Amino acid sequence: MNPAKAQQPPGAASAHDAQNQAPPLVGYNLYLTDPALLDAVRRHAPWAEPQIASLGKLLGSEEAQRWGFDANENEPVLHTHDRFGNRIDEVSFHPAWHHLMRTSVENRIHSLPWAQPRPGAHVARAALEMLSAQNELGHICPISMTFSAVAALRADPDLAAEWEPRILSAKYDPRFLPAAEKSGALIGMGMTEKQGGSDVRANTTRAERIGNSRDYLITGHKWFCSAPMCDAFLILAQAPKGLSCFLLPRWTPDGARNAFHIQRLKRKMGNRSNASSEVEFAGAWARLAGEEGRGVQTIIEMVHHTRLDCAIAAAALMRQALVQALHHARHRKAFGKLLIDQPLMRNVLADLALESKGATLTMLRLAHSFDARAASASERAFARIATAISKYWLCKRACMHVGEALECLGGNGYVEESVMPRLYREAPLYSIWEGSGNVICLDVLRAIAREPDSVEAILEELKRSAGANRHLDAFTASAESTVRAAAQQAGQGDAAAERSARRLTEQLALALQAGLLLRHASAAEADAFIASRLADRSGYTFGTLPHAADTAAILAAAWSGS
Numbered sequence: 001m002n003p004a005k006a007q008q009p010p011g012a013a014s015a016h017d018a019q020n021q022a023p024p025l026v027g028y029n030l031y032l033t034d035p036a037l038l039d040a041v042r043r044h045a046p047w048a049e050p051q052i053a054s055l056g057k058l059l060g061s062e063e064a065q066r067w068g069f070d071a072n073e074n075e076p077v078l079h080t081h082d083r084f085g086n087r088i089d090e091v092s093f094h095p096a097w098h099h100l101m102r103t104s105v106e107n108r109i110h111s112l113p114w115a116q117p118r119p120g121a122h123v124a125r126a127a128l129e130m131l132s133a134q135n136e137l138g139h140i141c142p143i144s145m146t147f148s149a150v151a152a153l154r155a156d157p158d159l160a161a162e163w164e165p166r167i168l169s170a171k172y173d174p175r176f177l178p179a180a181e182k183s184g185a186l187i188g189m190g191m192t193e194k195q196g197g198s199d200v201r202a203n204t205t206r207a208e209r210i211g212n213s214r215d216y217l218i219t220g221h222k223w224f225c226s227a228p229m230c231d232a233f234l235i236l237a238q239a240p241k242g243l244s245c246f247l248l249p250r251w252t253p254d255g256a257r258n259a260f261h262i263q264r265l266k267r268k269m270g271n272r273s274n275a276s277s278e279v280e281f282a283g284a285w286a287r288l289a290g291e292e293g294r295g296v297q298t299i300i301e302m303v304h305h306t307r308l309d310c311a312i313a314a315a316a317l318m319r320q321a322l323v324q325a326l327h328h329a330r331h332r333k334a335f336g337k338l339l340i341d342q343p344l345m346r347n348v349l350a351d352l353a354l355e356s357k358g359a360t361l362t363m364l365r366l367a368h369s370f371d372a373r374a375a376s377a378s379e380r381a382f383a384r385i386a387t388a389i390s391k392y393w394l395c396k397r398a399c400m401h402v403g404e405a406l407e408c409l410g411g412n413g414y415v416e417e418s419v420m421p422r423l424y425r426e427a428p429l430y431s432i433w434e435g436s437g438n439v440i441c442l443d444v445l446r447a448i449a450r451e452p453d454s455v456e457a458i459l460e461e462l463k464r465s466a467g468a469n470r471h472l473d474a475f476t477a478s479a480e481s482t483v484r485a486a487a488q489q490a491g492q493g494d495a496a497a498e499r500s501a502r503r504l505t506e507q508l509a510l511a512l513q514a515g516l517l518l519r520h521a522s523a524a525e526a527d528a529f530i531a532s533r534l535a536d537r538s539g540y541t542f543g544t545l546p547h548a549a550d551t552a553a554i555l556a557a558a559w560s561g562s
Ligand SMILES: Cc1cc2nc3c(=O)[nH]c(=O)nc-3n(C[C@H](O)[C@H](O)[C@H](O)COP(=O)(O)OP(=O)(O)OC[C@H]3O[C@@H](n4cnc5c(N)ncnc54)[C@H](O)[C@@H]3O)c2cc1C
Pocket: 188, 189, 190, 191, 192, 195, 196, 197, 198, 199, 224, 225, 226, 227, 268, 271, 276, 429, 432, 433, 434, 435, 436, 437, 438, 439, 442
């Protein structure tokens, strides 16, 4: 017994007692307590449910949560040279990083739809990633790049035949060895250079062909190259016929370390478990992927899939932030009442819950279109435009959402031992990665101007909920005329279209989310979402739901944990 306590009169509180604090949020199942995720998995991929539920349980455990903290508190370390002065260019990680990576690889978050191409595989993978990303997002970077790389590698059957079996392995092998000697391989991506990231045509890295082969020597740099311990990278470089895509492994085919020199690791605002490096290629060996001069067309499928993953990551950030806020509010009292029972806090939490559910439903609808697009032209066209819309909107909303959820914990939310600062620092990254906000909105515009099928596909989707809510009907009609006008303006090269691209994307995102809530959430949730975001757009912060919003029903549908 605490000796200080023994001296107190019975019933007196010690100065050291922690009263009115929420218990740690451990021992809950991230999947089984998420009604929107559960419902979507049962609809699209019931076969995957036992695996998803099992991962949800593991990630709610104290041990798995500790991995996330340890991997971020013990950042990766770069070793450029060995003790004899030889270049080694290796990065070492804390064991917690390897636990996270192993768990995600064994669950095939890096490969599921390619390794098990069955109906609902993308939805199942999205659900798995949604869980894993809630626990720790840094390690999702190489997991996501590896998953996405397969889509681009398939443009080159020979490369795919060599690398796919390694990538599809469910064994995590962190040893730094030639890929052929390992039981599993991971893939990264190198596009961004100092002088330009969004505009990859400005890349200066050069590729010189070796004889008449598909092999090249690469000279130049990449300003951002995350997860440099991946086994190979899809990179862009200028070849004689123009910008081309290459697969550049860490080891050459004759078993030597490739001339892939890690200059330094970035000191980042967040995402600290993950190593993001600056690299130089000093005549590094690489093999052409796809056709020379068509690098962007080759790598774009990888980019498309990583954008899906940015949307999943943003939904995960909002979900975890919401759950933490709800948990706190259910245990913390102020002014004689639990926070969850204070009317204004209920408004804030319900508003956060609506945003999170809208995000979850959006990313799951998007993942479904990746499943359906092989067999359906309209789903293919929908996936094309909805990826950009969802990536933009969910990533933007995550920043605001996590900031507000953090405040629900008061000062405790600002302290590192809560997961909130980590979520907050992570949030802006997904908006920057794989096309920053403006670039993504310009991509929406490009789709509208050049791919009429994508316009019809998104409008068709919005009209699926026609007649269910008059505000949504009016909003959809307005979105349709905005889209049609933008298509015309963009086709004529009118700058007005670019200037309005964010507004247009936002409108489409909100209409998409409202329709999804009408179909897959309760009337209380859909009504409040539409009333606050489509009918009355005057509440600029969370916690501004109109008086009529049924906060009790919204909160009851948010989280079935305790
Ligand atoms: C932690 C981290 C890890 C990363 N890892 C990788 C990696 O592994 N591989 C990789 O290749 N890259 C990586 N990146 C780079 C990232 O993808 C780029 O930073 C991003 O694409 C933006 O490019 P940029 O930084 O050159 O910005 P810029 O291209 O200079 O853009 C700056 C701003 O201008 C806006 N902008 C650009 N063009 C226009 C336009 N025409 N109209 C209006 N606005 C415009 C952009 O939206 C952005 O807001 C990483 C970045 C970070 C932060």
